[in-house]
Amino acid sequence: MDSTESAASPRARRSSLVAPAPLPADFYRRPSDTVARELLGARIVSELGGVRVAGEIVETEAYVGPHDAASHAAERFGRTNRNDPMFGVPGTVYVYLIYGMHWCVNVVTDAEEYPAAVLLRAAMPVEGLEVMRERRMGRPDRELMRGPGNLARALAVTGEHNRHVLDRPPLWIAPGREVAIEEVNAGPRIGITQAVDWPLRFWVAGDPHVSKSV
DNA sequence: CTTGAGATGTTT
């Protein structure tokens, strides 16, 4: 580090504005549906693969606890090897493979030892678009991070990153834009067959980066 | 724009 650049220098203060501090663990230490709603507008940042990419979250789903039959940690499954990260520390990541080929990124929520999480379903690309276009093979920009499998692909997240703490490189979430409650829509979760009527999917109304707007 | 089928590996 350069000795001419003290922590109190204007440059240091300015850079802390450009790169806000990651969300603290207490942010995640709340009911899953609350966290899912409040993650809209937050920024997920990845330096996996050596280049920084980032997106503003526009769509999430809450998996709220053992009584949630659609959850990987629903009561009938108990605690297993796969869902164990959901019992972990709030603010860590739970990554799993779906349909044998797509990784999905979840944020662990609520209390430790209580299995709950938020699936990140879509984001608006804001940084590192060139790398994401390569990872997504020439897709239009609005589709780079649209859908949970695509989002993971754009961020280069895989099962290796399971349980990573989301407050530090190479993968973290920081505050982004403030999303007013009037901008938020809620509806049934996608691709599940249990608890289909629970409105636990949240998205930014009208945003073209959302996977499905209904 | 929509619909439908196939890919693919882990979990129960």
Added chain:
DNA sequence: AACATCTCAAGA
């Protein structure tokens, strides 16, 4: 046998 999905091709 099901699965918290995606892509491509074909049709409207």
